[in-house]
Amino acid sequence: MRISLDKAIELLKQGEVVAIPTETVYGLAADARNAQAIAKIYATKERPANNPLIVHIAGKEQVLDWASDFSPLARKLSEAFWPGPFTLVLPAREDISSAVRAGEPTVALRVPAHPVTRQLLSESGLGLAAPSANKYTQLSPTTAAHVESSLGDDIPVLDGGACQVGIESTIVSVSGDSWQLLRPGMISEAAVELAAGSPACKKAVVETPKAPGQHLLHYSPRTPCLLFDSRHSLTAYAAKVPDAAALLIGNQDVASVKRSIALLPDPALAAEQLYAALHTLDAMHASLILIESPPDTPDWAALKDRLQRAAYQPPA
Ligand code: TXA
Numbered sequence: 515m516r517i518s519l520d521k522a523i524e525l526l527k528q529g530e531v532v533a534i535p536t537e538t539v540y541g542l543a544a545d546a547r548n549a550q551a552i553a554k555i556y557a558t559k560e561r562p563a564n565n566p567l568i569v570h571i572a573g574k575e576q577v578l579d580w581a582s583d584f585s586p587l588a589r590k591l592s593e594a595f596w597p598g599p600f601t602l603v604l605p606a607r608e609d610i611s612s613a614v615r616a617g618e619p620t621v622a623l624r625v626p627a628h629p630v631t632r633q634l635l636s637e638s639g640l641g642l643a644a645p646s647a648n649k650y651t652q653l654s655p656t657t658a659a660h661v662e663s664s665l666g667d668d669i670p671v672l673d674g675g676a677c678q679v680g681i682e683s684t685i686v687s688v689s690g691d692s693w694q695l696l697r698p699g700m701i702s703e704a705a706v707e708l709a710a711g712s713p714a715c716k717k718a719v720v721e722t723p724k725a726p727g728q729h730l731l732h733y734s735p736r737t738p739c740l741l742f743d744s745r746h747s748l749t750a751y752a753a754k755v756p757d758a759a760a761l762l763i764g765n766q767d768v769a770s771v772k773r774s775i776a777l778l779p780d781p782a783l784a785a786e787q788l789y790a791a792l793h794t795l796d797a798m799h800a801s802l803i804l805i806e807s808p809p810d811t812p813d814w815a816a817l818k819d820r821l822q823r824a825a826y827q828p829p830a
């Protein structure tokens with residue numbers, strides 16, 4: 515069900531969930547100060563309540579409403595990357611609902627760049643807890659139609675068009691003057707290092723960092739996926755599985771595959787198309803989706819991370 519901005523604000527203030535557009539993926543939002551509203555997020559997604567949520571805020575002026583410490587390093591990173599596809603995990607204020615941080619001593623904060631959601635955040639004055647607007651472990655949505663196909667037509671959706679970054683935000687945790695990458699995204703580790711002026715701290719800065727997306731079976735289409743190191747090995751395998759479909763990078767000429775989608779050979783453009791391509795391939799009801807691995811270079815790291823998770827095969 516598509517709704518207006520005013521209706522979205524009204525529903526959120528009443529403690530309801532609303533799917534909202536961001537530049538990364540659509541989020542399933544609720545008032546981050548309302549534990550009952552947050553419970554509706556977990557119930558709608560069928561997500562375990564031990565996985566904390568990102569709180570979306572209007573600007574860095576709101577950080578200290580949620581975090582107990584906004585260190586000079588965290589400020590520097592927020593100035594470099596907000597608004598944008600970047601999430602900061604900071605020590606939480608004690609008055610923050612434990613529902614949103616799943617009992618963690620930290621809180622994840624992001625200032626999204628999507629104009630519709632920026633307006634929603636500034637007009638409502640709310641902080642919005644929002645995980646990706648899909649059922650737990652399923653593919654993330656990058657259009658309003660993806661949200662409806664995962665969560666059903668009754669879910670209220672604020673339609674902001676197709677997401678332009680296309681994969682989830684980079685997550686960095688900051689403790690004092692050290693930082694750690696918790697989830698790769700289109701803001702690369704090298705870009706964070708440059709803005710921070712120091713390399714990532716490789717040992718845990720918090721005792722048990724909840725590695726985001728640590729569940730290996732994540733971002734998955736319903737169709738089983740296999741990841742291939744090279745076009746050559748994919749082509750050879752495809753010859754034995756005639757009804758397989760393929761996700762390729764670059765040109766589309768693989769004689770042994772009848773149905774395929776090729777992502778553009780540029781990481782930013784490929785990321786923008788990634789989930790839509792996987793949604794389309796999934797809807798083909800092929801026996802398998804064969805995936806060509808992107809190059810092993812830092813600019814493809816976030817995409818490769820998502821593809822490895824999509825292709826995870828639980829041990830038989
Ligand atoms: O781009 C995005 O980040 C999208 C849009 C909607 O903003 N959101 C998103 O949310 O990807 P979700 O819930 O699918 O992933 C959030 C990740 C989870 O893996 C969770 O473990 C991690 O963030 N996270 C949240 N709070 C955390 C915390 N306090 N400490 C460590 N990790 C945290």
Ligand code: MG
Binds near residue numbers: 645
């Ligand atoms: Mg998700």
